[in-house]
Amino acid sequence: MIDIDEDRPSAPLEKPQEPLWQRAVFMLIIAAMLSFAQSILFLIAVVQIIVVMIDNRQPNERLADFGCMVGAWVAKAARYMSVATDAKPWPFKEMD
DSSP, X not given: OOOTTTTSOSXXXXXXXXXXXXXXXXXXXXXXXXXXXXXXXXXXXHHHHHHHHHTTTXXXXXXXXXXXXXXXXXXXXXXXXXXXXXXXXXXXXXXX
């Protein structure tokens, strides 16, 4: 299972290490990626419901796992975008 709380700080954040303009650029890139991720999640949902209807109510496990991975990335991206963490999500660091 993917732990989405690993980037959550245990203490209040210190001042960010990167310049503000650089963080703003990363935030714009991640915002575009979040929009794309939303489209991917919608596509997964549509395909999964078709699979469930055809395959006697059995969801595709690989699609479900991929959806969970995308959801975990969205959570990490949201924490970065809301300045709850300085840890950038994939592709700026390895996907967990």
